[in-house]
Amino acid sequence: MKRYMVIETVDQLKAISDSLRMEIITLLVKEEYTGKQLATMLNLSASKVHYHLKELENHQFVHVVRTEEKNGIVQKFYRALAYDMKVSDALLPSLQEDTILMQESLLNHLRSSITRLYNAPEESFLQFADEEKRPPSIGLNSEVKAPRHEIHEWLKKYKALINELGQMEHRYLQRVANGEAEDTEENFYLVTVGFMTNERYYVADDESLPENYEHVPTEYEHITEKVVKKKKGSDSDDDATRN
Numbered sequence: 001m002k003r004y005m006v007i008e009t010v011d012q013l014k015a016i017s018d019s020l021r022m023e024i025i026t027l028l029v030k031e032e033y034t035g036k037q038l039a040t041m042l043n044l045s046a047s048k049v050h051y052h053l054k055e056l057e058n059h060q061f062v063h064v065v066r067t068e069e070k071n072g073i074v075q076k077f078y079r080a081l082a083y084d085m086k087v088s089d090a091l092l093p094s095l096q097e098d099t100i101l102m103q104e105s106l107l108n109h110l111r112s113s114i115t116r117l118y119n120a121p122e123e124s125f126l127q128f129a130d131e132e133k134r135p136p137s138i139g140l141n142s143e144v145k146a147p148r149h150e151i152h153e154w155l156k157k158y159k160a161l162i163n164e165l166g167q168m169e170h171r172y173l174q175r176v177a178n179g180e181a182e183d184t185e186e187n188f189y190l191v192t193v194g195f196m197t198n199e200r201y202y203v204a205d206d207e208s209l210p211e212n213y214e215h216v217p218t219e220y221e222h223i224t225e226k227v228v229k230k231k232k233g234s235d236s237d238d239d240a241t242r243n
Contacts, residue, residue: 001029005060005082010094015059016085017100020044021052022108025061026115028080032065035076053078106193113191120189128227136188140223143202151196158192165190 007013016022024038033041039049056062057078065079085105087095095101124135144151165188175181209215213228 001079002082004084004086006086006088007091008088009059010091012059012061013087013091013094013098013101015055016061017098017104018052019104019107021056021061022104023111024049024052024056025080026108026112028062028078029083029112030115032077032079034078038078106195109191109193113189116189143200145200148196155194162190162192 035050039046064076068075
């Protein structure tokens with residue numbers, strides 16, 4: 001499977017601007033499946049899934065990788081052509097008028113991350129284990145009120161950090177190829193979705209912790225850990241000591 005494919009026509013844009021089709025592509029990125037298998041996984045009729053598969057195949061998002069005969073019926077196994085899509089600059093006028101593709105693209109990131117979360121091993125989530133056993137991870141869902149130009153500047157820095165992750169992998173794979181490091185089966189999976197909105201959900205009348213608790217200190221000023229601790233000398237702490 002290729003990494004990239006380029007969306008070059010408005011018809012392709014329309015074909016991919018559908019949540020079910022994006023979900024099908026997400027499944028076909030990981031594995032090859034028949035239309036019947038996809039229908040079972042998605043809890044849909046086989047005819048409906050086959051219709052969408054045909055549309056995706058016609059627009060070159062998926063293709064048949066092999067066939068298998070079973071009980072006299074030829075089964076087609078489909079796979080996505082690529083796991084990363086780029087859009088041709090010739091389509092910029094269409095993109096400026098139609099926001100559905102961007103919405104579906106962001107949703108697709110979230111859908112694929114949910115699937116990978118459920119499929120990840122238990123060892124991935126030992127966040128409360130001793131520090132030496134704790135795997136790298138981050139979970140963050142936040143709102144930031146700031147001017148757009150400042151957000152743009154921050155995004156430049158964030159994208160530079162993402163690029164640094166790619167450079168880290170390149171250096172590591174080079175060391176493995178040279179026999180200087182042992183290959184590991186672990187990967188750090190990261191999904192990022194961010195956008196401007198005029199809605200604000202995370203508003204509390206009181207953002208303080210209950211009076212007997214305090215945040216565990218971290219290196220971050222505005223990001224707190226999930227775990228909090230009782231204040232020393234608090235009434236509940238004293239009661240627990242007496243008991």
